[in-house]
Amino acid sequence: MYSQVSSGCGVEAAVIGGDVRLTTGDSTIDIPAIWLRDNAPDADSRDVLSGQRLFDIVDLPADIRVAEATVADGRLRVRFSPDDHQTSFPLHALLGDADRMAILDLRSERAKRLWIDARDAAALEPIAWESYLRAPAPALRQVVEWGFALLHGVPAAAGQVTAVADTFGYVRETNYGRVFDVRVEPNPVNLAFTGLAITPHTDNPYREPVPTLQLLLCLHNAAEGGDSGLVDGFAAAAALRRTYRAAFDVLTSTPVAYRYEGDGTRLGAMVPLIGLDAEQRIREIRFNNRSMAVPLADPDRVRAFYTAYRAFAELLYAPAARLNFRLDAGDCLIFDNTRALHARTAFAAAGGRHLQGAYADLDGLTSTLRRLEEHAR
């Protein structure tokens, strides 16, 4: 089967059945010809300026084979048949490819530091606004890994919350506006705008796409009560999977209805409480007791859902799972709304409590973070 062997830099290349086998030390990596042809980095295959691919999969011969493969100067050189195309790859790119791809996933549980015990997260210090402005990367990294960051000393000014979002990305405008006020209102369309306690939840589960980030800036808090809490929904989901797999499977496969109607707005979504990615990793939590409804379908399925829902809620509501803190004027909480559930204790309207919130998205935050971390290397 080996039609040839070529070696260099401690790496040997052989053509086997029209594909390439690289051998380095005692490990081998088999690379199908079609992958090599599709990923050819030469100027006929990729636009030099944008790096974008210049051809389509249907432009490549279905019977593509590697006719020749050699290793020299740290590169794998390949000639294909039947199209006789020639190209070459840096060896390090081939050897580390799957790992380099995996780090593009900043959304699923594999990119996260889970905390089922809130004491782990309590060790994280709030970050001063001035220090954040000089070097935003640590706070942004904390949002990606831990699901939240707390800034203090932010100017407690109306509208300032969008200036915080502008430091890393873009505000997501919704029917609630670019900025929304969280305080006691006379005719509240949402229980958030009362003094009631709010148990841990994610925001806007009825919105598709859901806002992936939320910012809450405290302008004023002299109320009795009104303390804040955060819970790691990914950690609770992972604990459920570990301890009660059947319940986890029910919650990932049962769409529930979330609905919001008010103010001329009609939002609705059918989504599971625990969303998985294509490889079954935990990727998105939607949990909100105020607006959730499970369709009245097969009664056994409904019963199984409620049993699982209760088990998940018990994990999310466990006192040990909840990081408690108080937002004072100038404190700005930034959190991943697909993972971190937020909560507050009840408060008396008397003293006054006023937060301003804004939604934003993780794409802008992770882009800024990657650029900053590249520069730091």
Next chain:
Amino acid sequence: MYSQVSSGCGVEAAVIGGDVRLTTGDSTIDIPAIWLRDNAPDADSRDVLSGQRLFDIVDLPADIRVAEATVADGRLRVRFSPDDHQTSFPLHALLGDADRMAILDLRSERAKRLWIDARDAAALEPIAWESYLRAPAPALRQVVEWGFALLHGVPAAAGQVTAVADTFGYVRETNYGRVFDVRVEPNPVNLAFTGLAITPHTDNPYREPVPTLQLLLCLHNAAEGGDSGLVDGFAAAAALRRTYRAAFDVLTSTPVAYRYEGDGTRLGAMVPLIGLDAEQRIREIRFNNRSMAVPLADPDRVRAFYTAYRAFAELLYAPAARLNFRLDAGDCLIFDNTRALHARTAFAAAGGRHLQGAYADLDGLTSTLRRLEEHAR
């Protein structure tokens, strides 16, 4: 097992094993006690103003049972044990519940009119801007069901594309700005900004969350070539599932890497080409030959991916699947970027072709549509 039977309005209620069985004509519906308790619509259970639920699942007894159920005046009245809570439901709400939930799903294939043959979509007429402004619902409904709508006679003015988005929702600002220009540029960071042909694709597959809507307003088109095309990605995915199930399964379970780096931006996502919802319905297509890469993992999996990818591409690129049209000044295309792939033929820079684009999201559009359709009933 029947502890009691109560009837009214042609509906009988019985308590069976602590749950309720409704019988109407020859059909029955079994409703678990926990569902009834959780969905109690009374003022102790739901906030009167917002309709939001006032309790948590963990507040309900785990051994909740229906002690008594009666039907009268079109309502089911229920008393629970052990908490002795009493509530009542309009019968029509219980009987139609699952169907009413299903219509909240406007994203998956079940809400769509698929068109694998572009002649079906070609029968849809462009909608005049003035007529759209008077009655936007038909165009918005078309975006939901067919994946696109074409407006004509829109003012061909710079920035006007955001005014179109404002009629139904909110612009999604990104690193490309609130508005982006599609025309030939001197140092293009994206092949979109050249005169090259672009094969059918979805935009920003490397962004998470992906923009779910795109608007393209033509300001000027005097170029030779530069015609537009649309393909129904849901229809192609459904055809693949029907004709080549193994390929469909590979594309729904294999995350690929999409990446965009340029202009200080670093975007990336690991997502499948065909995204399914929690009940395995087609929900989101991400297809872009220019920026896609499949991780170099297990070679058999890589080969299976490429075979499936080619089969899907052949369906998407089939001439009969593509709706062809030409955007002239004042034409505005609105399309679902999670479903409809867009394309253009090559054009010569000479005559000039200038589109302005904006991203937006389906939540605003579907909210506006539902409100308008409610008012029309």
